[in-house]
Amino acid sequence: MSDLFDCTCVGLTILDVLGRPIDAIPDGGPTTLIEEIRMTPAGTAAGPAVIARKLGLRSRLVGARGDDELGEALARGLEARGVDTSLVQVLPGVRTSTTLLTIRSGGDRPAFHAPGASLLLEIADEDLDRVASTRFLHLGGVGTMLKMDGEPSARLLARAKELGATVTCDLIAPSQRTLPALEAALPHVDYFMPTLDEAVELAGASDALEAAAFFVERGAGACIFKDGSAGSLFVRDGRAVRVPAFRVDAVDTTGCGDSYCAGFIAALHHGLDEIEAARVASAVAAQVATGLGSDAGVVGWDETLLSMKELPVRG
Secondary structure (H helix, E strand, O other): OOOOEEEEEEEOOEEEEEEEOOOOOOOOOOOOOOOEEEEEEEOOOHHHHHHHHHOOOOEEEEOEEEOOHHHHHHHHHHHHOOOEOOOOEEEOOOOOOEEEEEOOOOOOOOEEEEOOHHHHOOOOHHHHHHHHOEEEEEEEEEOOOOOOOOHHHHHHHHHHHHOOOEEEEEEOOOOOOHHHHHHHHHHHOOEEOOEHHHHHHHHOOOOHHHHHHHHHHOOOOEEEEEOHHHOEEEEEOOEEEEEOOEOOOOOOOOOHHHHHHHHHHHHHHOOOOHHHHHHHHHHHHHHHOOOOOOOOOOOOHHHHHHHHHHOOEOO
8 A cells, every 4th residue: 555645634623522402401400311412523624534534535634632531532533434643643731622512403503612732733844744745635724723824834735735735725714814824825725615605704705706716816726615505616717617515304514514625535536527526525515414423424435426316406
C-alpha cells in the first residue's frame, strides 16, 4: 500500500453527543425517556474524515483533542471507523471540544457547544510535509482555528499543492476572523465549499454568482455552495449549475454539510467529473440525514451509487 493517503482532513475535531427526540427541556428534574442517544466524531475535519473512509478512501485526520475522558471516547470512535489518527494531537490539561445536540421531532437541532482543544491545533515545521503529502487535502473550520488561520494554513495548503494535492476548504459559523483567514487560504484552494448563506454573508453579495466572483477574485478555483433541501450550486467561470437534493425522510441533519464535502472528494477520487461529484455529494448528505449523527446512513461507495438510482430528486 502507498504511504500516500487518499484524503487528509485538517481542522475542527469535535465529539458530538446527540439525543432524539427532545422537543423541550422540562422544568425541574424529571426523567424523560427518549428513543436514542449516540456519541460520534464530528466537526468540519473529523466529520468528512469519517465519511471519506466509509466511501472507500484511505482517510487521515489532523486535529486536536484533550487528554480527558471525552477525548478518549473521540479517539476510540475515530479508530473504530477506520480513520488514521496518528496526527491527532493530544493536549494535556485541555478539554476536548464537545457539542450536545438536542434533536427535535421535526429535525431542528438546538446545540450546546463547549469549545476546547480543537481550536488550538497547530502543525510543526517537521510535520508539514507529512500532512501535505496526500491526494486530497480538506481544510475544515477556517476562521475558528486560533493557531492555524492565516499564514500557517496558507503555508500548508501551498505545500500540499506543490506536492500534487487537490485542496478543498470549508468553514463554520463565520465571524470577524473568517474573511482574513480565507483571504490567506483561498489562493491555494481548488474547491471552496461553504453554505450559500455563509458565502453571501461573507461576500456581502446579493446572489450566488456575485458571491462566487468575490471568492474567485481572492484565488478560489471554483465554488460549491451547499443550500440545504434546495441542493447545491456549482460555480466555475461565472457559470452556475444547480444540483438538486435527494428526497428522504429526514431524522437529523447534523453533519450533512460535512458529509457533502466528503462525498464530493470521494467522487473525484473515483474519477467522476465535478457535476456528477456534486450529485454524489448530495446523495451522501441525504443518507446522513436518515439517521442520528454525522456518520449515519452512509454504508459504502457502491451503496451510495445505488441510492442515487432509488431516491427521488427534489423538484
